[in-house]
Amino acid sequence: MMAVATVSRPRWLSVVGLLGVVAVAGTVWLGLWITPPDVTQGNLARLLYIHPPLATVALYWAGSVAAAGSLLYLWPRTRSLFWDRLAAAAVEVGAVFSALTLITGSLWGRPAWGAWWTWDARLTSTALLLLLELGYLALRRVPADVAVRARRCAVAALLVAVDVPIVHFSVDWWQTLHQTGTVLDPGFHLHVHGSMAWTLLLGFIAFSLIFVWLLGVRYRIEVLQDMVGDQELEVSLVERWSEGTELAGVGSAGRGRPGGETP
């Protein structure tokens, strides 16, 4: 059987993944056991060590990588499948983080607001972002020539990115139940202090590292998928030919014996 070419996993990616897992474990440890309960929210505030970092990754990191990758693909001078694959990986990882943002927000909202869900501008625009990302992924999975798919997806990703500033400014444009910037206000004044601030900072670092790791892993899968797509036909043909040769061998062996019957 013909060997399928593969892409080695870079060492730095494994290191980033390991650091990310350790940092997440550190955030959980600090968030659950070291930091004190909040004065007003009590233990409920501990969920906020992961919710804003998840939202930051979903919105800003994934959004900017997807938009930048797509723009660079569409720009003729920088057109390369690297940018297309990077953008696709960012949207897929972004969709996971958007879903996690909505889930953690909903878990916090039930005891804090008394409802799992409310038609608030920030929540609605984030849900819309997830739906747009799922639409992009559906488009991505439609079989097409690699260059054609890349161009379609680049435009689709830019249209997804239109929602990112809407989610960001939704709390300022409309009177929402969701609070405005809590960690940093528009004047960049910090509103969280002490061990709580350090835990939150570690949360941001942890989920950013996890994002980079997942982005790298997903990018590698994109490359492998394209390689498999290219080699699939070739491998199938080689297998078919080898079957034909074997059959011919059996046939000629059968013809060698009178009647072709096995004893």
Place this chain on the structure above:
Amino acid sequence: MWHDALLVARKDLRIEARSRVALWQVVPFAVLVLVLLAFAVGPGVAPLRHAAPGIFWIAVLFSTVLTVQRSVAIESGEGTRDGLRLSGIDPGGIFLGKAAAVGLQLLVLQIVLWAGMTVLFDVRVHVVWLAIAATVAATVGLACAGVLYGALSAGLRVRETLLPILVLPVLAPVLLAGSKAWQAALSSHAGSGAQWLRILIPFAVIYLVVGTVFYGPLQEAA
């Protein structure tokens, strides 16, 4: 570009005038949605009046998907897309022309729907300028976003199922802002209804600009 847009719009509208797909399929479908949603909300006049703006925009949104699918289907014939590309017409002009044709069909559809709502739901527009401004801005947005996503799904065998998934979440802000603006227009005073134009107008402008710029690359990918 504007001349090209006019040419494409006239071509699409002429095809529609001859085939009458919009007249015999899209308009009845929109009225059907109106009636079905009225079954779900009614039969009392008060809840129907309250829900009328939302019902109206839901019917318009679903009809937008059908109209855009039809607009894409016009170009899906053997070699039609290549012919359009080889004609040397500016891609931005094609986008604007197709959006104008879809928008005009949607405006006619909305007039029919409005007449239907007046008869079935017994509603009256009190703030006429707000209803007109919201309708025009929303229609431009629906047409531009619809045609852009139509181009994304053009040439795909799964475009009938893919287009609604892609375009309906994008059109959700129009549903929200259009319904709220119409709610205000149906009441005796505009109140805060005009502020919803601040969503509808930027939405229309963003998709108008994005569509004009990116229709070319999408056309090449189709």
